[in-house]
Amino acid sequence: MFTTLVAAVPAKTKTAGYGATSASAPLAPFSFARREPLPQDVQIEVLYCGVCHSDLHTVRNEWNNATFPVVPGHEIVGRVTAVGSDVKRFKVGDLAAVGCMVDSCRTCANCKAGLEQYCDVAFVGTYNSPDKHLGGMTYGGYSKSIVVDEYFVLHVPDKTNLAGVAPLLCAGITTYSPLRHWKVSKGQKVGIVGLGGLGHMGVKLANAMGAHVVLFTTSPNKKEDAQRLGAHEVVVSKNQKEMDRHLGSFDFILDTVSAPHDLNAYLTLIKRDGTLTLVGAPPQPPTIEVFNLIFKRRQLAGSLIGGIPETQEMLDFCAKHKLTSDVEVIPIQKINEAYERMLRSDVKYRFVIDMASL
Amino acid sequence: MFTTLVAAVPAKTKTAGYGATSASAPLAPFSFARREPLPQDVQIEVLYCGVCHSDLHTVRNEWNNATFPVVPGHEIVGRVTAVGSDVKRFKVGDLAAVGCMVDSCRTCANCKAGLEQYCDVAFVGTYNSPDKHLGGMTYGGYSKSIVVDEYFVLHVPDKTNLAGVAPLLCAGITTYSPLRHWKVSKGQKVGIVGLGGLGHMGVKLANAMGAHVVLFTTSPNKKEDAQRLGAHEVVVSKNQKEMDRHLGSFDFILDTVSAPHDLNAYLTLIKRDGTLTLVGAPPQPPTIEVFNLIFKRRQLAGSLIGGIPETQEMLDFCAKHKLTSDVEVIPIQKINEAYERMLRSDVKYRFVIDMASL
Numbered sequence: 001m002f003t004t005l006v007a008a009v010p011a012k013t014k015t016a017g018y019g020a021t022s023a024s025a026p027l028a029p030f031s032f033a034r035r036e037p038l039p040q041d042v043q044i045e046v047l048y049c050g051v052c053h054s055d056l057h058t059v060r061n062e063w064n065n066a067t068f069p070v071v072p073g074h075e076i077v078g079r080v081t082a083v084g085s086d087v088k089r090f091k092v093g094d095l096a097a098v099g100c101m102v103d104s105c106r107t108c109a110n111c112k113a114g115l116e117q118y119c120d121v122a123f124v125g126t127y128n129s130p131d132k133h134l135g136g137m138t139y140g141g142y143s144k145s146i147v148v149d150e151y152f153v154l155h156v157p158d159k160t161n162l163a164g165v166a167p168l169l170c171a172g173i174t175t176y177s178p179l180r181h182w183k184v185s186k187g188q189k190v191g192i193v194g195l196g197g198l199g200h201m202g203v204k205l206a207n208a209m210g211a212h213v214v215l216f217t218t219s220p221n222k223k224e225d226a227q228r229l230g231a232h233e234v235v236v237s238k239n240q241k242e243m244d245r246h247l248g249s250f251d252f253i254l255d256t257v258s259a260p261h262d263l264n265a266y267l268t269l270i271k272r273d274g275t276l277t278l279v280g281a282p283p284q285p286p287t288i289e290v291f292n293l294i295f296k297r298r299q300l301a302g303s304l305i306g307g308i309p310e311t312q313e314m315l316d317f318c319a320k321h322k323l324t325s326d327v328e329v330i331p332i333q334k335i336n337e338a339y340e341r342m343l344r345s346d347v348k349y350r351f352v353i354d355m356a357s358l
Numbered sequence: 359m360f361t362t363l364v365a366a367v368p369a370k371t372k373t374a375g376y377g378a379t380s381a382s383a384p385l386a387p388f389s390f391a392r393r394e395p396l397p398q399d400v401q402i403e404v405l406y407c408g409v410c411h412s413d414l415h416t417v418r419n420e421w422n423n424a425t426f427p428v429v430p431g432h433e434i435v436g437r438v439t440a441v442g443s444d445v446k447r448f449k450v451g452d453l454a455a456v457g458c459m460v461d462s463c464r465t466c467a468n469c470k471a472g473l474e475q476y477c478d479v480a481f482v483g484t485y486n487s488p489d490k491h492l493g494g495m496t497y498g499g500y501s502k503s504i505v506v507d508e509y510f511v512l513h514v515p516d517k518t519n520l521a522g523v524a525p526l527l528c529a530g531i532t533t534y535s536p537l538r539h540w541k542v543s544k545g546q547k548v549g550i551v552g553l554g555g556l557g558h559m560g561v562k563l564a565n566a567m568g569a570h571v572v573l574f575t576t577s578p579n580k581k582e583d584a585q586r587l588g589a590h591e592v593v594v595s596k597n598q599k600e601m602d603r604h605l606g607s608f609d610f611i612l613d614t615v616s617a618p619h620d621l622n623a624y625l626t627l628i629k630r631d632g633t634l635t636l637v638g639a640p641p642q643p644p645t646i647e648v649f650n651l652i653f654k655r656r657q658l659a660g661s662l663i664g665g666i667p668e669t670q671e672m673l674d675f676c677a678k679h680k681l682t683s684d685v686e687v688i689p690i691q692k693i694n695e696a697y698e699r700m701l702r703s704d705v706k707y708r709f710v711i712d713m714a715s716l
Binding site for chain 1: 468622630637645649651658
C-alpha cells in the first residue's frame with residue numbers, strides 16, 4: 001500500500017579531481033564520491049576536459065549561484081569503463097562525451113522534443129546542480145571519472161583529436177544550435193561577433209555550413225587568424241566606416257560576446273527578417289532602439305547550448321567536416337594559471353586539461 | 359540622343375483639406391493642389407479618414423521629421439472619381455482605400471516580395487513624404503480628394519460600414535501583418551498588450567484567427583469591453599500575481615503600447631521559441647534582460663504596417679469575418695478637440711472623420 005519516493009542511495013566509489021572550496025579559494029586536489037553505475041548509467045574515465053568561461057564564473061561565484069565545493073568541467077571526452085545492465089548504446093572501451101547536462105525531467109514538451117536545455121523543470125547541470133542520486137551537488141569533468149545516464153552520453157565519431165573534440169561539447173554546440181535553428185546555409189551572409197572560445201567555433205561552423213562568414217572583432221590583430229579559421233571578411237567593430245559598409249546586409253548574426261557592447265550597431269547590419277542571436281549575456285541589460293526592430297522586421301533572440309540529439313548531430317557534423325576546436329592542452333596543475341590567462345583572452349582558443357596529468 | 363530624367367510636372371487641380379502650418383498651429387482649413395490623374399493613377403473622393411496617433415505626432419512635429427504645411431491622414435476610404443488611361447483594376451464609382459503608403463521603389467527585393475513597407479530605398483508615405491510628381495511633400499486624407507498610383511489603391515469588399523473600415527488601413531494592417539507573419543492560429547495562446555486603436559484590432563483579429571486571446575491592460579475598467587471585443591482573458595498588467603499565472607505560456611504576444619513599460623515582464627510570459635513583437639516604439643529605448651531571451655530561445659521583434667498585397671488580404675479577411683474598427687465619427691471641424699481626447703485615451707477606439715463635413 002505504501003511506496004517510497006526516496007530512491008535508495010546507490011553504492012559509491014571515491015574519485016579524484018580538482019575543486020574549489022570557496023569563491024576565493026584556488027582550484028586544488030579534491031577527492032569525492034561518484035555513484036556506482038545504476039542500470040542506465042555509463043561510467044567514463046575522463047581523458048580530456050575543456051575549460052569554459054562558465055567554470056571560472058561558477059568557481060568564483062560570479063553568478064551568485066555556486067554551492068561549494070565546486071568541481072567544474074562540462075566539456076568532457078573519455079572512455080567507457082563500465083556500463084549498467086540496461087545500457088544499450090555504449091560498451092566498455094567506447095569513446096564517450098558529456099556536455100553541459102547530465103539529466104532533465106524527460107517528460108515536459110521541451111524534453112520530449114529533444115530540447116532538454118529548455119526543460120520546463122530545469123535540466124541538471126554537469127556540475128553545481130542538485131544531485132538526485134547522492135544528494136549534494138553534481139561534480140563535473142575536472143576529475144578522473146564521471147557516471148552519467150546513458151541518454152546524456154554522446155558518441156565520439158572523431159577518434160583522432162580528442163583534446164580538440166572536448167570543447168565541442170559546450171563551445172561547439174552553443175554555436176552550432178543557433179546556426180542550425182536559424183537555418184544558416186549556402187548563399188547567406190552570416191556574422192560572428194567575437195573571436196574567443198565560442199566565436200572561433202562559430203566561424204568554423206558557419207563556414208562549413210556554406211555561409212559567407214564575416215567576423216566582427218574589436219582587435220585588428222585577430223584578422224589573419226580569423227581568416228585562417230574560415231572568416232571570409234573581418235570587420236573591426238570600432239571602425240564605423242567598416243561597419244557602415246555592411247548596413248542591412250546580413251541574414252543572421254551570432255553574438256558570442258558577454259562584455260558590454262552596443263547591440264544596435266549589429267541590429268542595423270541585418271536585413272529584413274534577419275535575426276541577431278545572443279549566446280552570451282552582458283552583465284548590464286542592454287538597451288534596444290525599437291525602430292531598429294520595426295523598420296526591417298528584425299528579431300533579437302537568445303539561444304542556450306543545444307539538446308542531446310542536436311549535440312550528437314553536431315559531433316557527427318564536425319567529424320564529417322574535420323572540425324575541432326583550436327586548443328592549448330594543459331596539465332591540471334596549471335588550471336589556476338589558465339584561468340588568469342583566460343581573463344586576459346590569452347588563449348587560442350580553448351584550454352583543455354589532459355586528465356592523465358591528475 | 360538625350361533623354362531627360364525630370365518628369366514633366368502634371369496638370370494640377372485645387373482641393374480642400376485641413377492642414378497645420380507649424381508644430382504649434384492647430385489644424386485648420388487648407389487649400390492645395392493635387393495632380394490630375396496620370397495614366398496609372400486613381401483619383402478618389404475621400405469619404406472617411408481615420409485619425410491615427412501618427413497624425414498627431416507629425417502635426418506637432420514630435421518625431422522632428424515634419425515639413426510644414428502638413429495635411430495628415432492615412433486611413434482613407436473613398437469613391438473613385440477618375441482613372442488614368444492605364445488603370446485596369448478600378449473604374450469610376452468603385453469604392454477604394456488608401457493606407458500609409460502611396461509609392462515605393464518597386465524594384466528592390468522587398469518591393470518585389472510585396473513588402474513595400476520595408477522598401478530598401480524608402481516607401482513614400484501618404485503624407486509628409488517627398489512628392490515626386492508635384493515637388494514638395496505628399497498630403498494625406500484630411501482632404502476632399504486624393505490621387506494615388508493604382509498599385510497602392512485597395513479594393514473595399516465591405517460596403518456596409520465604411521467609417522469602420524477606414525482604420526483598418528493602418529490600425530488593422532499593423533496588427534494583422536505580425537499576427538499572420540508569426541503564424542497565429544487555432545490552438546495558440548496569444549497576448550495583446552494595450553487596448554487602444556491598435557490593440558482593439560489586435561484582439562478582434564487574433565480572435566478571428568482562432569487563437570485564445572489574452573488582453574493585457576493597465577486599466578481594470580477595460581475588462582468588460584475587452585471581452586466584448588473578443589478577449590478570452592484580461593490580465594491587469596500591474597497585478598504581479600495575475601501576470602505570474604501566465605509565465606512561459608504564450609506562443610506570441612503583440613505589444614501595441616508606445617508608452618514606456620517593462621518588456622521583460624512580457625518576455626517571461628512567452629514559451630520556448632515564442633516571440634514578443636512590438637508595433638509601437640517607446641520614446642526611451644527599453645532594456646532587455648538577455649537571460650529572458652536565452653533560456654527559452656525567445657525572440658523580440660518589430661513589425662511595420664504591412665505590404666500592399668497583405669493589406670488587401672486583411673481587408674478581405676475583415677469583410678469575411680465581419681470585422682471593422684470600433685469608431686467615433688466626427689466632423690472635421692472637431693479634429694483639434696479629437697486630438698486632445700486621443701491624448702487622454704478618451705476614444706473607443708478610433709476617431710474617423712466624415713469628410714462630407716468639409
